[in-house]
Amino acid sequence: MCYQVVERYSVCRCLYYKHAIDPCQAYGQRGHVIQEKTVLVGYACGSHSSHRPEAAYDLPGAGVLPDSGYGSGAYSVR
Numbered sequence: 001m002c003y004q005v006v007e008r009y010s011v012c013r014c015l016y017y018k019h020a021i022d023p024c025q026a027y028g029q030r031g032h033v034i035q036e037k038t039v040l041v042g043y044a045c046g047s048h049s050s051h052r053p054e055a056a057y058d059l060p061g062a063g064v065l066p067d068s069g070y071g072s073g074a075y076s077v078r
């Protein structure tokens, strides 16, 4: 069984570093699997440690409409 050491942040489980595979004799054969050895590093990654994880709001058209464009024509500004 081959081993591959994968280091992950222990807080958010994001990938920190993926080491090279340590191959065995059966490396590359059919049905051969590579055993991942997860090593946790003791902190969160850059996107999960600094601020709020707010990344789901940048879809085009899903943003909040500005007040000036709402109901233009019915509400005239002098």
Ligand SMILES: [Zn+2]
Binding pocket: 001, 002, 003, 023, 024, 025, 026, 027, 032, 033, 034
């Ligand atoms: Zn192997």
Ligand SMILES: [Zn+2]
Binding pocket: 009, 012, 013, 014, 044, 045, 046, 047, 048
């Ligand atoms: Zn993370």
